[in-house]
Amino acid sequence: MNSELEIIDALIDGQRVDADAIKHVLADPEGRAYLVDAWLLREAIQEAALHEGEPRASHATAQPAARSATPGRRWLVAAAIVGSLLGGYATGRITGQPASLTVTAPATTAVAQPSPAFPVPAATRVIQLEFHTATTTGGD
């Protein structure tokens, strides 16, 4: 990934960033586009997480008395939460191969098209190519 764009990730992550550096990156249209993409991706992930939690939340609001009536159980739930987090962390650590979850700028970035792609525009200039035997690697 373009190292200049990493500062945007840091900004979104709430880390301390150099103000001049972020101004410099955002002065570039590519930097601004990356900021929007990264922010929207984060929003989409958060939205998905919220949707997943919706039924449980409504269930909880329907029974507030039951929740407050059992403080000991809340400690149990809290302990389970911490245990799950630690268990997950440990599993991730042991199984290795950390998956990079940072939004990486693709080598080829999709962008909004200024004009429709179809129908295919007529060629204004034709160039004849001739292939020669390739010596590049590839294929299977």
Added chain:
Amino acid sequence: MMFSSLFLTGVLLQASGGAVTPPAPAKPPADFVVLVAAPVYQPDGAITTETVALPQAGAGLVHLFARRSLCNPAVAGAAEPADALFGWRVASQIVTRSERDVVVSLDWRRLWEDGRRTSAGPGSTVQLTLHPGDRIPLDHITNFKPTQDCRAVGLGLEVRLAQSEMSAPARTAPLPEGATPGGAKPVDAELWFLHTLPSDIQQVVHQTVRLSTEGARFTFAPTAVTTARGEVSVELSGSIDRYRTPTGNEFLLLSLTRRVKGAGLPPEGVAGATSSVIPLPQPNEVLSFEMPGIGRARSGGAGGGGGGGTRAVGGAVASAGAGAGGRQAARPGDRGGVVLAGPAQVAAMLEGHQFSLRLRIVPVPTN
């Protein structure tokens, strides 16, 4: 459910912790490109396909949609399009890559139907192990209201895996004197890969590639071609490198590699490469790079036409055993056996099929 989510969160925290101290960049074991495609199927067999490449690693979010009618497929990045008639949101996560395949997790959902945003559209989360040439259909929207302008049968959503060449082909076109690498500012390259069948039916794949000041690489998913000797796949990949002369004029070096596989050809296929140097086109220009057969039985043949520094590269392609295409046909040490003239064989095989690449350079849209 909640605890499994928390468990997963723990795993993710660990992984994101790894991202704070970035590991040494490792080269992907193979240059696979995962493409999401939205093909429009016409009743006569013509197909127009919009494609977008997913990020090579990590997470990605794109929208594929049709505007005005099913016949106008388009792509948007993470921002939702405002004018979608039908379309999908596709969130992706590359899980692993190997020499043989790519494992990708996809969360796709149909978000627009008949111009309305819907929360009840079909969708799913799938983890796919993709091999080169794979083409996995995810969804299909039937065109129930064909019109004179759009008689399409329907619009699909597919995932495809393409493999680009590991290294750029040798440059065969001369650069202007004194030209040095690097362009002025990023631009977008719109690319159309056209395949015209002997019946004159056309299949087109489009993609937009952001060119940095250095340039960019691109890959099209394999195109199936039915020949008299069976079905073959044609893979096109390439790169655009940018150069500037001391006087400030900008040039593009377009390098292309076309690989044909199947129908009795060597397992790695038969590859042909070419390149062309052109002045940076204006946004109202559309360049068509016409590709003849992959090789010639005799040297000579099509000359370099057009303008702008195009140079034909011919000769030395008929000798079997030269280069990748002929490796299986004639190995060092083979004596007197019958060898297959790979490139010539392919040229004959593809007779009647025409291929071309159209290119339009446009400014980067400002958000």
